[in-house]
Amino acid sequence: MLYFVGLGLFDEKDISIKGLERIRDSDEIFLESYTSRLTGTNIQKMELLYGKKLTILGRQDVENEPEKILEAAKKGDAVFLTGGDPMVSTTHSDLRIRAMREGIETAIIHASSIQSAVCGLSGLQNYRFGKSCSVPYPEKGWFPTTPLNTILKNLDDNLHTIVFLDIKPDRFMTVNEGIEIIEQMAGMENKTPPKLYIGIARAGSDAPAVIAGDAEKLKSADFGDPLHILIVPGELHMMEQEYLETFAGL
Incomplete structure (x- = not known):
């Protein structure tokens, strides 16, 4: 049996009781480490609470070499752990x-x-x-502008956009960097960048950061530790406007 178990947003305590019981009752536990991270904890804390050794998986392990996961599930009960909800990734x-x-x-x-x-x-x-989109770190000879087109299409349809920010083994993209990259995309495409952004950091923690405003405001804001995520809103409903004014400093 193969169980897909979500870990929630921030630390090892975000897991559901059902998920925790499943980990403790299973034979092998795998932790996918590339689509999201629980930045409020570490492997040692997770293993202490869960009572099991975790096998850490990279993208290559899951996408191209999943045999050890499947073999474990054939022999007994295996758990595949992911940050957030377990089925948000196509992999x-x-x-x-x-x-x-x-x-x-x-x-x-x-x-x-x-x-x-x-x-x-x-x-x-x-x-x-x-439709949501992801902003990757540009690389030499590679600077995709598809995320900008997704954002602008949503704005044309008066819809909000969740913008996922890149996660690398050694760094996490900040809200500030994400906006700068979107503005660079707009310059390359000779298009007008969004006028309003909402930045969020450490969702699920005791002290999340939520700041709304124009690009200059958010690029100079200190969002603190990861993970960060960016939202480009469409035209705001009056309740949305009031909420952002009350809780995000709009």
Whole structure:
């Protein structure tokens, strides 16, 4: 049996009781480390609470070499842990499909995710979000502008956009960097960049940062420790406006 278990947003205590019980009752535990991170904890704290040794997986392990996960699920009960909700990534969906093709039963234990948390922290109404996008760190000879096009399309449709910021093994993209990169994209495409942003840091922690305003305000703001996420809102409903004024300094 292969269980997909979400860890929630910030630290080792965000896991559900159901998820924790499943970890403790299973034979092998795998932790996917590339789509999200629990920045409020570390592996040692997680292993202490969960009572199990964690096998850390990179993107290559999951996408191209998933055999050890599948073999563990064939021999007994295996758990595949992910930050947030377990099925928000297409690579996780692919792993579940592969398991089913090999006759391995699967189950999902859900958890809180950033996609729901941003609504509570920003006050933006969940049904007004369009397609999300990710802003990667540019590399030599590679500077994709697709994220800007997604944002501008959503703005044309009066929809909000969740902008996921890049995670590297040695660094995490900040809200400040994300806005600067979006502005560079706009310059390359000769298009007008968004006028309003909302930056969020450490969702799920006791002290999340939520700041709304124009690019200059957010580029100079100190959001503190990761993880950061960016929202580009469409035209604000009066309740959304008031919420941001009250809780995000708009």
